[in-house]
Amino acid sequence: MKQTPSPETQNNALAMAKATQKPGQNKEQTKLIAAGIEKGIAEYKKREKAKARDRDKARKQQLKAKSNDRQIDDTDMYQGESNSQMTAAAWSLLGLLLLSWAGFAVYLFLV
16 A cells, blocks of 8 residues: 655655755756655654644543443432432331331320
8 A cells, every 4th residue: 555645745845855966966856865864754644644643542542431420429419318218218118117116105104
């Protein structure tokens, strides 16, 4: 899968090659230098694309991890609320039980 460099890249490479041209250097040598510069630019772009993909993957993984942490925190919060509700329910049931025993004891003493 060989990609041809864009015309802009080719023009930039040729301009750089001409800017660094030595006296007595012929056109063929300048074209070879320009081709080398094009290849270097293409390699640089390929590496930068790979780095950008890796950064994007890492960013997505961080977002996913944060999302999972939030879901866990939300679950813990709901469990905490249900535990406090259960504690209140348990105390109210215990209170009713004690009240019924006290009522029964009063009934026994009066009869």
